[in-house]
Amino acid sequence: MPAIPSATLSTAWHALNAWQRGGHILGALEAVHEELGDVFRLPLPGFDGIFLVGPEANKFLLTEARDHFRWRAEDDPVTRLLKHGLLVEDGETHHALRGMMTPAFHKNRLAGYIEIMQRRTDQVTDGWHDGDHIDLLVEMRRIALLILMDTLFAEDFSQQLAALWHAILRTIRYISPGPWLVWPGIPRPGYRRALRQMDEYLYRLISHRRGSLATENTNMADDLLSQLIASGMSDDLIRDQLLTLLIAGHDTSTAQLAWSLYLLLTHKDILAGVRAELAGIEDDGPLTSAQIKQMEYLDCVLKETARLYPPIHLGSRIAASDLSFRGYRIPAGTRVLYSIYLTHRQKQYWSQPERFDPERFNGEPANRRPAYAYVPFGGGPRNCIGAAFAQVEAKVVLARILQQFDLHFAGRTVRPRMRATLEPSPGVLVKVRRRS
Numbered sequence: 001m002p003a004i005p006s007a008t009l010s011t012a013w014h015a016l017n018a019w020q021r022g023g024h025i026l027g028a029l030e031a032v033h034e035e036l037g038d039v040f041r042l043p044l045p046g047f048d049g050i051f052l053v054g055p056e057a058n059k060f061l062l063t064e065a066r067d068h069f070r071w072r073a074e075d076d077p078v079t080r081l082l083k084h085g086l087l088v089e090d091g092e093t094h095h096a097l098r099g100m101m102t103p104a105f106h107k108n109r110l111a112g113y114i115e116i117m118q119r120r121t122d123q124v125t126d127g128w129h130d131g132d133h134i135d136l137l138v139e140m141r142r143i144a145l146l147i148l149m150d151t152l153f154a155e156d157f158s159q160q161l162a163a164l165w166h167a168i169l170r171t172i173r174y175i176s177p178g179p180w181l182v183w184p185g186i187p188r189p190g191y192r193r194a195l196r197q198m199d200e201y202l203y204r205l206i207s208h209r210r211g212s213l214a215t216e217n218t219n220m221a222d223d224l225l226s227q228l229i230a231s232g233m234s235d236d237l238i239r240d241q242l243l244t245l246l247i248a249g250h251d252t253s254t255a256q257l258a259w260s261l262y263l264l265l266t267h268k269d270i271l272a273g274v275r276a277e278l279a280g281i282e283d284d285g286p287l288t289s290a291q292i293k294q295m296e297y298l299d300c301v302l303k304e305t306a307r308l309y310p311p312i313h314l315g316s317r318i319a320a321s322d323l324s325f326r327g328y329r330i331p332a333g334t335r336v337l338y339s340i341y342l343t344h345r346q347k348q349y350w351s352q353p354e355r356f357d358p359e360r361f362n363g364e365p366a367n368r369r370p371a372y373a374y375v376p377f378g379g380g381p382r383n384c385i386g387a388a389f390a391q392v393e394a395k396v397v398l399a400r401i402l403q404q405f406d407l408h409f410a411g412r413t414v415r416p417r418m419r420a421t422l423e424p425s426p427g428v429l430v431k432v433r434r435r436s
């Protein structure tokens with residue numbers, strides 16, 4: 001069998017140049033991909049992984065050969081943090097947890113979340129005043145956290161926002177790329193307090209809810225937290241699911257919202273198109289599912305944003321047995337990564353891939369692409385459980401903000417930065433004016 005093309009010193013040189021030119025490390029990954037093709041090995045000191053790019057590779061990893069891959073890696077910071085959370089479990093355990101949580105994300109439940117999403121957005125934007133300079137990356141995180149905690153766990157997180165803000169950011173940093181990827185045993189001082197604070201909060205929340213469920217009419221409590229408690233799960237296991245959803249369910253939406261607003265504010269014609277669509281929708285009452293469905297152009301904008309800057313830009317697995325893909329051998333134990341970012345920029349499927357062009361998603365037959373050429377939410381049985389939730393949420397939040405405010409981008413050059421998600425760095429600074 002042929003050897004998998006592997007990065008050499010010359011590849012590394014080209015990658016470094018691309019990194020410097022583009023100002024972000026994903027430029028380096030693009031240079032390696034361009035040189036080595038859709039299957040390549042990146043043998044970094046301490047980190048040896050095979051990258052797979054493109055629809056065929058995504059289909060292989062996410063569906064066809066999915067049972068031959070596992071997610072869980074004991075020394076991975078994500079596993080250390082989430083312990084036995086849905087995201088880091090495999091096989092039957094994953095299947096059982098997924099089955100338990102899926103109803104909270106069902107289409108019928110989403111309609112009931114719209115009012116909360118709208119109210120929580122307004123709660124944050126009520127604090128915006130004419131002339132204020134705000135960072136949309138910060139503001140979108142506040143909105144996403146309030147929405148997540150209220151919709152899924154029936155918890156008003158307003159009081160905790162400030163108290164836990166630093167702990168949440170530290171928790172995200174704990175699972176972001178860093179030297180610990182290449183040196184898993186490296187000491188990680190400076191996180192203990194934040195992680196303990198998160199745990200204290202989550203265990204307190206579980207205990208309070210257990211108490212109120214014991215004294216109230218439990219039939220009324222149909223939020224996910226109450227249902228996990230009712231299922232007989234231990235506090236530890238519930239903590240793992242809560243933290244999984246708290247992090248996976250808000251950090252991604254934060255990035256998606258901040259990138260969408262950034263791209264709209266820097267593409268006036270597209271912003272005008274969105275505003276024209278929203279003009280047909282009343283802004284003084286609660287939004288309905290039907291109105292959310294009508295936001296077709298905004299839908300294209302969101303899809304195109306997630307193509308260019310997929311909040312999760314990479315998925316990682318471990319080969320559980322010897323595998324072969326396109327004639328290459330992948331031995332058991334190998335780390336295999338599917339690159340959403342590179343797949344979304346393949347020239348054969350996306351003309352001028354760097355361009356922000358929502359029209360790519362307008363449903364014309366000419367715009368059809370092979371399955372798995374667009375995978376912002378992954379695919380197969382491990383796809384994003386919150387995909388539909390996130391799409392409704394993004395439309396509600398953006399519609400509310402764009403209906404009520406004019407925002408003027410007032411920041412410096414924005415570049416993608418790899419944290420737990422792909423964030424606009426150094427943030428999205430804007431000046432606010434309320435529309436009359």
Ligand code: HEM
Nearest residue numbers: 087248249252253256311312315376377378382384386390
């Ligand atoms: C724009 C927003 C979002 C994006 C782009 C996104 C992306 C993804 C992707 C790509 C995966 C699969 C990763 C893999 O294959 O390894 C995933 C999984 C997951 N996502 Fe999301 N996500 C988003 C929002 C959400 C929300 C709102 C929630 C919950 C409220 C959520 C919860 C999860 C969970 C729990 C998993 C693991 C599912 C499993 O392993 O069964 N995500 N997400």
